[in-house]
Amino acid sequence: MARRDQIIDETIDRFPNVGNRTLARLLVEQYPELYTIESARTAIRYRFGANGKKSQKATGKKEHKEHCTLDLPPGISDVKKPVRFMNDAKWGILSDIHIPYHNEIAVDAAIKKLVDSKVPNLYLNGDCVDFHKISDFISDPRSASPNDELKILKRFLKSIKKYFKGHLIYKIGNHEVRYERYLYGRASAVVGIEEFELERVLGLKEIGFRCIYSKQHSVLGDLNVFHGHELPKGMGSPVNPAKSLYVRINDNGIVGHHHYISSHVATNAMTKRSHQTFSTGCLCQLIKDYSPVNNWNHGFGIAVVQGRKTQFRNLLIDRGKVCET
Numbered sequence: 001m002a003r004r005d006q007i008i009d010e011t012i013d014r015f016p017n018v019g020n021r022t023l024a025r026l027l028v029e030q031y032p033e034l035y036t037i038e039s040a041r042t043a044i045r046y047r048f049g050a051n052g053k054k055s056q057k058a059t060g061k062k063e064h065k066e067h068c069t070l071d072l073p074p075g076i077s078d079v080k081k082p083v084r085f086m087n088d089a090k091w092g093i094l095s096d097i098h099i100p101y102h103n104e105i106a107v108d109a110a111i112k113k114l115v116d117s118k119v120p121n122l123y124l125n126g127d128c129v130d131f132h133k134i135s136d137f138i139s140d141p142r143s144a145s146p147n148d149e150l151k152i153l154k155r156f157l158k159s160i161k162k163y164f165k166g167h168l169i170y171k172i173g174n175h176e177v178r179y180e181r182y183l184y185g186r187a188s189a190v191v192g193i194e195e196f197e198l199e200r201v202l203g204l205k206e207i208g209f210r211c212i213y214s215k216q217h218s219v220l221g222d223l224n225v226f227h228g229h230e231l232p233k234g235m236g237s238p239v240n241p242a243k244s245l246y247v248r249i250n251d252n253g254i255v256g257h258h259h260y261i262s263s264h265v266a267t268n269a270m271t272k273r274s275h276q277t278f279s280t281g282c283l284c285q286l287i288k289d290y291s292p293v294n295n296w297n298h299g300f301g302i303a304v305v306q307g308r309k310t311q312f313r314n315l316l317i318d319r320g321k322v323c324e325t
């Protein structure tokens with residue numbers, strides 16, 4: 001079965017009770033590189049055989065259930081649709097910058113390496129901004145206001161945008177989620193007003209970044225990308241975050257959030273199929289008052305998607321210099 005047919009079948013199986021128009025929109029959201037609305041609708045019609053007997057024969061006509069036969073409305077799903085980038089491409093993956101507690105030398109070294117390596121796509125994998133003052137923890141009243149942090153964040157996003165001509169992705173990490181928790185807890189009446197939505201407050205659309213929401217699954221080729229707060233509990237401070245990630249997903253993946261580099265390879269004893277998982281370093285200050293002693297390190301990654309397989313390079317920045325690990 002061709003890959004595109006397989007994608008359509010998987011989407012139909014996942015969302016059996018939606019119409020063709022919604023299916024087409026889902027395909028575009030999940031595979032923006034493969035489909036436009038028109039091409040997705042054509043492909044779905046072809047898959048269902050709506051173009052006549054010839055196409056039905058060619059495709060084996062997949063049956064599409066429009067409605068449940070019981071007196072039961074469609075169940076409510078609070079899961080955000082996954083986003084997959086399957087085309088051959090190079091991606092730079094940066095996480096845990098924690099503006100205004102960033103380390104500008106490490107950030108600069110990472111961006112320079114991506115530019116030198118001709119990486120066109122950038123994935124900011126969570127905690128780009130700290131939102132210190134709206135944390136659930138008691139915060140230092142003298143620290144920067146959310147507004148001050150946002151000003152620095154927007155200047156930073158605008159300044160790096162020019163170096164990347166492909167996709168610009170901004171993942172919502174647990175520190176960005178602080179804004180929503182604050183709003184839900186202290187100003188719930190304004191939840192739903194567009195101007196107060198996190199994506200809008202961060203200024204992502206106007207600057208040109210696509211938002212991947214907290215707990216929204218994303219994949220680069222065959223590499224699953226996470227920020228640590230999205231994974232099942234019990235991963236607070238693992239010795240090897242990469243191994244903990246593998247135990248939870250049994251697949252290839254990377255995770256930001258832990259602020260230090262680790263890697264893990266697991267080979268299935270019977271099939272001999274291997275999976276690789278990684279945790280990436282951070283780009284913030286390595287010593288914080290809430291964590292004066294730690295094993296954090298600076299780092300970032302380069303993911304190369306080729307033929308839907310992904311090679312990941314986990315890079316360390318030691319005293320401002322980029323090194324392979």
Ligand SMILES: [Fe+2]
Binds near residue numbers: 173174228229257258
């Ligand atoms: Fe985090």
